[in-house]
Amino acid sequence: MCVDYDYDYDYDYDYDYDYDYDYEHEHEPTTMLHGWQHLRPEDREAILRGIADGGVYGGPYHIELDWVDKCNARCFFCNSTGVQNGASLTWERAEKLVEEACGLCLRSIRLAGGGEPTLHPQFISLLDLLARRGVVLDNLTTNGLLFTDSVVEHLARTRVGEIRVSLNYANEAQYEKAMGVPARFFGRVVDGMKRIDAARKNGGSIERVTTQFFVHRPTAGNILEMYRLGRELGVDAMTFRELSLVDPEHFYTPEQVPQILDQLREVIRDDWRSGRVEIQMFSHGVWPQVRAIYDELHAELGGEMPTYAPRDEQFDVSDRYCYIGWYSMMIMGSQSVFPCCYLMPHPSLPPLESVAERGIDEVWRGPGYTRFRKEMRDFMLNRRPTAFFNRRIRTVPTCCQSHDQCPLAPFLADPEFYAEADKRLEAARGSFGNRGRELINRAALAIERAIKK
Numbered sequence: 144m145c146v147d148y149d150y151d152y153d154y155d156y157d158y159d160y161d162y163d164y165d166y167e168h169e170h171e172p173t174t175m176l177h178g179w180q181h182l183r184p185e186d187r188e189a190i191l192r193g194i195a196d197g198g199v200y201g202g203p204y205h206i207e208l209d210w211v212d213k214c215n216a217r218c219f220f221c222n223s224t225g226v227q228n229g230a231s232l233t234w235e236r237a238e239k240l241v242e243e244a245c246g247l248c249l250r251s252i253r254l255a256g257g258g259e260p261t262l263h264p265q266f267i268s269l270l271d272l273l274a275r276r277g278v279v280l281d282n283l284t285t286n287g288l289l290f291t292d293s294v295v296e297h298l299a300r301t302r303v304g305e306i307r308v309s310l311n312y313a314n315e316a317q318y319e320k321a322m323g324v325p326a327r328f329f330g331r332v333v334d335g336m337k338r339i340d341a342a343r344k345n346g347g348s349i350e351r352v353t354t355q356f357f358v359h360r361p362t363a364g365n366i367l368e369m370y371r372l373g374r375e376l377g378v379d380a381m382t383f384r385e386l387s388l389v390d391p392e393h394f395y396t397p398e399q400v401p402q403i404l405d406q407l408r409e410v411i412r413d414d415w416r417s418g419r420v421e422i423q424m425f426s427h428g429v430w431p432q433v434r435a436i437y438d439e440l441h442a443e444l445g446g447e448m449p450t451y452a453p454r455d456e457q458f459d460v461s462d463r464y465c466y467i468g469w470y471s472m473m474i475m476g477s478q479s480v481f482p483c484c485y486l487m488p489h490p491s492l493p494p495l496e497s498v499a500e501r502g503i504d505e506v507w508r509g510p511g512y513t514r515f516r517k518e519m520r521d522f523m524l525n526r527r528p529t530a531f532f533n534r535r536i537r538t539v540p541t542c543c544q545s546h547d548q549c550p551l552a553p554f555l556a557d558p559e560f561y562a563e564a565d566k567r568l569e570a571a572r573g574s575f576g577n578r579g580r581e582l583i584n585r586a587a588l589a590i591e592r593a594i595k596k
Contacts, residue, residue, distance in 0.1 A: 176555045178205035178251030178281040178304075178471070186248060187560060190469045195567040197520050201248045203507055205281070205471040207484055209256025210237055211263045212476035216286050217323025218311075220357070220389050230476040231258075234265035236498075238272060240474065243503045245276040251304070255284035256484065258476065261294065270297040279304055288328055290335025298339065299347030308336060308378075310354045313368040317361055333376065340377035355382040358424065360392075363399040366406035370413070370420070380451070383407070384423040400429055408436050415444050421451035460546045462565040463553050464523045468516040470555070472507060474498055480506055482515060485542075485551055492540060514538050523568050524577050530587030 182190075182204055189201035210232040214221070232240075241252070252273060254260035260283065263269070273280055274297075281304040298306070310333075312318040315326035322328075336352070343349050354376070356362070356369040366383065373381035386393055395403060407422065414420040422433055437452050448454070473481045479494035481487055495511030506512065515538040521529060522544045529536055529544065542548035556564075571577060 175557060176467075176471075176551060177207070177253045178279065179556060181205075181250040181279050181281065181304075183250070186250065189248075190466060191560075191564055191567055193469045193516070194466060194520065194523070194564050195571055197517060199469060199508060199512075199516065202469060203244065203472040203503065204248050204250050205253070206241075206244055206249060206251075206503075207253045207255065207471065207473040208232075208237070208241070209258065209260070209473065209475045209484075209487075210254070211258040211260055212256070213262065214257075214259045214286075215262055215288055215324070216259070218309075219321055219323070220386055220393075222388060230478075231263060232474070232476055232478065234263075234268060236478070237263075237265070237269065240498055240503055241269070241272055241278075242276075245278060247504060247507075249278055251279040251281040253282040253284075254280065255282065256473075256475065257487065259286055259288070261285050261289040267293060267297045270301045274301045277302075281305065282307060284309070286322070287332040287335050288324070290332065290338060292338065295335065295338045295342055298349060299342040299345075301348065303349040305351040305353060306339065306349060308332065308352070308354045310336070310372075311357050312362065313356065313365050313372045317365070320361075321357075333372075336376045336378075343377075351379045352377070353380040353382070354378050355384055357386055358383050358395065358403060359386045360395050360399070363395045363403050364406075366403065366410060370410045373419070378419065380419050380421055382421040382423055383410075385426050387426050394427055400432075404429065404432055404436065407433060408440070411436055411449070412440055412444070415440060415446070415449055418450035418452075420449070460553055462561055463546060463555070464564070464568075465519060465543055465549060465552045466555055466564065467551075468512060468519055472503070480511070482512075483551060485549060486540065495538060511538065519543065521580075524572050525581050525584050527584070527588065530584050530591050 186201060186204050190204075193199045212230045241249075254269075260266065266289075270280070279302045280298075283298075283303065283305070284307045287308040287310065312321060312329070315329045318324075318329040319326040336354075339347075339349065339352060343352070354373060356366075356373070358366060362369070369383070370381070385395075410420055411422075424430055424433055434453050437448065441448060441452075467482050471483065473483055473487070475481070475487070475494075478497050478499040480496040480498060481494055486492060495515055496506040496509055498506055501509065518529070518536050518539040522539070528541070532541060532544070536544075546552070572581075
């Protein structure tokens with residue numbers, strides 16, 4: 144069933160988000176966007192049908208529940224301070240929304256967002272609800288400060304796809320300075336992660352635990368220490384990443400690069416067979432040298448490249464449109480609704496809807512989502528941005544009408560789904576009405592270019 148709305152806004156905006164991501168060095172993703180793997184065949188078919196004709200026939204299948212817009216740490220590098228307004232969903236409202244979504248098509252939930260999700264006083268109640276309704280907690284992104292015995296026990300009884308802990312540092316002093324919490328809290332997080340590892344080994348239903356470490360000026364000599372800690376904690380993957388979008392005074396210096404590369408070489412060598420290490424260092428010029436290390440060690444050690452090693456083969460993103468509007472919903476502590484975490488509050492980008500007075504189904508089929516799907520589908524059909532974008536488009540920022548600006552789109556689905564979706568879109572592109580709209584848009588783009596000259 145599809146509701147057709149005519150919904151318009153009366154203002155212009157220009158949304159430009161600076162995301163530090165480099166497709167040139169990316170290869171075929173090893174993972175898909177949160178929860179996609181839990182879809183059933185009939186779910187995928189409903190999404191494909193909606194993409195083909197613009198309707199909506201099920202969903203949301205996934206919810207990112209950012210139910211706490213506040214945090215118990217004060218990380219200097221945090222990119223979510225702009226949405227930490229102190230708001231939280233009440234348990235009564237959260238329970239009602241999740242129960243409603245479970246009665247629709249909900250398959251999985253992610254808990255992450257602008258604040259610390261475990262900070263909600265009813266966090267354990269939510270875990271119990273998900274376990275009772277058979278919904279997967281596909282991802283919990285957390286600082287781990289509240290991994291109490293009770294929390295770990297309930298996590299182990301919930302089907303959890305991944306717990307991603309932002310540990311970030313390998314010792315108390317660096318942790319305290321960067322995270323803005325007492326040094327002793329570092330040990331609290333480490334002990335909690337050890338309890339999670341023990342719970343997994345005792346049959347807990349947590350499939351995967353990952354963590355990340357930052358490589359910047361004060362940690363340039365601590366990479367081996369970070370790696371050993373990750374091994375000790377039994378994580379399935381650890382990511383070494385650079386800082387970006389912070390004061391450059393925090394970046395490592397050119398003089399520190401040889402030390403960093405020597406340590407990374409030792410880490411990659413030791414990890415070669417287990418393949419737990421992922422290196423995301425694309426911003427400050429060392430990536431070609433990191434790639435060279437992988438090539439050198441491959442020649443020396445042989446065998447398959449590690450799981451997260453760089454690949455030479457590139458994948459074509461030209462058919463990888465964003466299908467989030469037919470798949471997922473993001474709900475914030477303020478009860479505002481956005482399509483995804485990448486489009487969280489921005490002064491010029493309003494929420495699609497709010498669940499303050501409306502339920503999940505009403506919002507999912509309401510005017511905001513309906514317009515969002517239409518504007519995304521127009522781009523899919525035309526295969527080029529909409530002419531006079533800032534005057535005509537109201538729910539989609541410029542990064543969404545591209546193939547290489549949004550870091551999420553390549554991970555949204557599996558290659559087979561992309562191929563089938565593009566095949567159905569190709570059929571829709573051939574319709575008389577769409578050919579006419581495409582010609583009009585091309586002409587308007589030409590006029591727009593002429594005006595700008």
